[in-house]
Amino acid sequence: MELTEAKQKFIESWGKLGSEWGINRTMAQVHALLLISPEALTTEELMETLSISRGNANMTLRDLMGWGLIEKQHRAGERKEYFYADKDAWNIARQVAKERRKRELDPVLKVLDELSKVEGDLNDPEFKTFNKSINDINELAKNVDKTIDTMLKAEENWFWGSIFKIFR
CATH class of the missing domain: 1.10.10.10 (Winged helix-like DNA-binding domain superfamily/Winged helix DNA-binding domain)
Structure with a gap:
């Protein structure tokens, strides 16, 4: 080619x-x-x-x-x-992560935080299911947010080294 x-x-x-x-x-x-x-x-x-x-x-x-x-x-x-x-792939990845966080993750986190404060009867199966789902998704979204935060602050070698240690 x-x-x-x-x-x-x-x-x-x-x-x-x-x-x-x-x-x-x-x-x-x-x-x-x-x-x-x-x-x-x-x-x-x-x-x-x-x-x-x-x-x-x-x-x-x-x-x-x-x-x-x-x-x-x-x-x-x-x-x-x-x-x-910018031709640096790490800078590009960090910038895209930063923008996607701002445009997508931050608004979802705001809604999930609001929904996690809904009160109800824990004996009601409908409320119990809703509450568990919202809290689980909220926890996952906050972990994704922490990971993005770590990525944005990290040097490339340290970040990938840390990620790959997890999978060894």
Whole structure:
């Protein structure tokens, strides 16, 4: 397989993976292109390479910057904006975990905390089942939150070393 074909395959695969994780396919494809580009790219270069509209490109770039996955760069004497993605996989994983936590886990934890305070008769099978399920899910969600917190604070080697010790 030649480099051009391999790059296209990576972009398509990253886009598919992104959509499986609930991220817009185009957003994942733009991120993929920036990941494998040695230099920062302009909006026009992204549009041409991925065959997307200016509106789609601008919205996607704004979203990627909002996620903290890309940066906008300016070059002296030029009016064009350039976009660059951090190539460090550990930084990317931590940033995605941080954003997903904020957008998905934090709101669920808030609701679960509220639901865990519902009062009722522990002899009522319906309440007992509800209460146990909510408390179990809440405990799991809080453990996931602690794991994400550890990941966000940890150095890569320490984190993976700790994880792999668990499975030995």
